[in-house]
Amino acid sequence: MKINPLNLASSNDFDCIIVGQGLAGTLLSYFLLLENQRVAVIDYPIQGRTSHIAAGLINPVTGRRIAKSWRFEELVGFARQTYEALELKLSIALWKDQTIHRALHNTFEENEWLRRSSFPEFQAYLFDEPSIGEIKDKIHEPHGWGELRGAAQIALPLLIEKWKEQLVNQGLYFNEIFDYQQLRFENDRINYRDLSAEKMIFCEGAKATENPFFNHLPFLPTKGELLLVRFHELNFEQILKHNLFLIPMGNGIYWVGATSRYEYDGPNPSDYARKYLINELDKTVKVSYEIISHEAGIRPTVADVRPLLGRHSEFHNLFIFNGLGTKGALMGPFFAQQMAKYLVGFGGLDEDVDIKRFDNLDKKGHFFKTPGQED
Numbered sequence: 029m030k031i032n033p034l035n036l037a038s039s040n041d042f043d044c045i046i047v048g049q050g051l052a053g054t055l056l057s058y059f060l061l062l063e064n065q066r067v068a069v070i071d072y073p074i075q076g077r078t079s080h081i082a083a084g085l086i087n088p089v090t091g092r093r094i095a096k097s098w099r100f101e102e103l104v105g106f107a108r109q110t111y112e113a114l115e116l117k118l119s120i121a122l123w124k125d126q127t128i129h130r131a132l133h134n135t136f137e138e139n140e141w142l143r144r145s146s147f148p149e150f151q152a153y154l155f156d157e158p159s160i161g162e163i164k165d166k167i168h169e170p171h172g173w174g175e176l177r178g179a180a181q182i183a184l185p186l187l188i189e190k191w192k193e194q195l196v197n198q199g200l201y202f203n204e205i206f207d208y209q210q211l212r213f214e215n216d217r218i219n220y221r222d223l224s225a226e227k228m229i230f231c232e233g234a235k236a237t238e239n240p241f242f243n244h245l246p247f248l249p250t251k252g253e254l255l256l257v258r259f260h261e262l263n264f265e266q267i268l269k270h271n272l273f274l275i276p277m278g279n280g281i282y283w284v285g286a287t288s289r290y291e292y293d294g295p296n297p298s299d300y301a302r303k304y305l306i307n308e309l310d311k312t313v314k315v316s317y318e319i320i321s322h323e324a325g326i327r328p329t330v331a332d333v334r335p336l337l338g339r340h341s342e343f344h345n346l347f348i349f350n351g352l353g354t355k356g357a358l359m360g361p362f363f364a365q366q367m368a369k370y371l372v373g374f375g376g377l378d379e380d381v382d383i384k385r386f387d388n389l390d391k392k393g394h395f396f397k398t399p400g401q402e403d
């Protein structure tokens with residue numbers, strides 16, 4: 029495609045070009061359009077992308093340590109408001125309140141659950157001895173159960189698909205693999221093939237590790253794999269967290285996962301993970317099941333487990349919105365709005381998400397000292 033000067037002055041002239049339409053690119057384009065920006069989105073379904081396979085879980089507490097999710101109350105309130113606005117705009121259901129029944133595997137875990145449930149900040153979320161109901165006999169009974177309230181499940185694949193349809197209908201979606209070699213910086217504008225914009229924002233998920241402008245940031249991508257299964261004679265509406273998460277996806281299908289692996293063996297589903305997931309599932313349910321599919325994605329996780337927002341220190345038209353890690357459903361809306369306001373000049377970035385926090389990082393991810401800095 030050649031640059032067409034007529035196009036530059038008209039329909040291909042944008043305020044912002046976004047590269048990548050996973051959850052990050054979807055939410056950022058939504059908030060930029062609310063700010064009356066002209067937005068184009070370049071996206072291509074690359075193997076390893078994650079939003080279309082994520083369970084979309086928003087979880088108030090996570091991990092074996094039963095830790096409270098970072099800034100949970102603030103983030104979840106805004107997330108709910110955003111997904112509900114998108115539900116109205118797109119005429120789809122996105123938000124589902126959820127309860128998680130969590131297996132407690134030993135006395136230590138049980139005591140820890142009881143101890144934490146007495147802390148004020150956990151009182152709205154942690155409850156003991158839930159009624160597991162008729163599924164009890166079909167699940168391998170753990171030492172005990174805890175009930176986790178205040179969770180939610182977001183239909184992320186549906187959101188991505190329906191938002192893409194909107195962009196396509198408005199002529200704002202460009203379906204191609206972005207090629208960094210085609211970027212041109214001219215007269216304070218950035219040109220890409222026959223598109224021109226003031227700003228370009230990269231929302232490429234884990235693929236950002238190949239972005240020559242932002243690959244100095246300390247991404248620690250983690251591969252995640254899951255199975256979609258149909259159980260024989262087992263139905264439940266709540267989420268079970270046993271050896272794995274078992275999450276009802278509707279139409280009798282359950283999301284079973286996920287693995288988490290730093291060592292990179294390519295973006296495709298692996299035999300290793302399939303065996304692991306089947307083994308763990310067999311230790312969880314007593315019923316037979318049919319595997320419908322096996323999926324893999326690479327989470328855009330970051331060394332300090334915080335999102336990555338900001339402007340390139342040298343190429344001032346280039347920006348990044350990434351690093352949603354394992355908590356995109358919760359963190360995405362709040363920080364997409366913050367990024368959109370920053371891009372239009374109506375706000376700053378929180379220090380702990382601004383990529384400036386890594387200004388003193390070398391290409392290998394090590395901090396280097398500035399002159400005069402002590403140990």
Ligand SMILES: Cc1cc2nc3c(=O)[nH]c(=O)nc-3n(C[C@H](O)[C@H](O)[C@H](O)COP(=O)(O)OP(=O)(O)OC[C@H]3O[C@@H](n4cnc5c(N)ncnc54)[C@H](O)[C@@H]3O)c2cc1C
Pocket residue numbers: 047048049050051052053070071072073074075076077078079080081082083084085086204205206207231232233234235236251252253254285286287324325326327328350351352353354355356357358
């Ligand atoms: C197994 C698994 C389970 C998960 N479960 C949850 C969960 O329950 N809750 C939760 O909050 N999070 C979950 N996550 C994490 C969640 O998926 C991420 O936080 C979030 O989806 C990341 O969105 P993203 O837009 O940054 O990246 P992605 O969804 O990967 O999107 C990046 C987009 O950019 C495109 N792209 C990249 N490079 C280019 C290029 N050069 N040219 C064109 N297009 C390009 C990709 O094809 C893709 O469409 C899970 C992740 C995995 C792997």
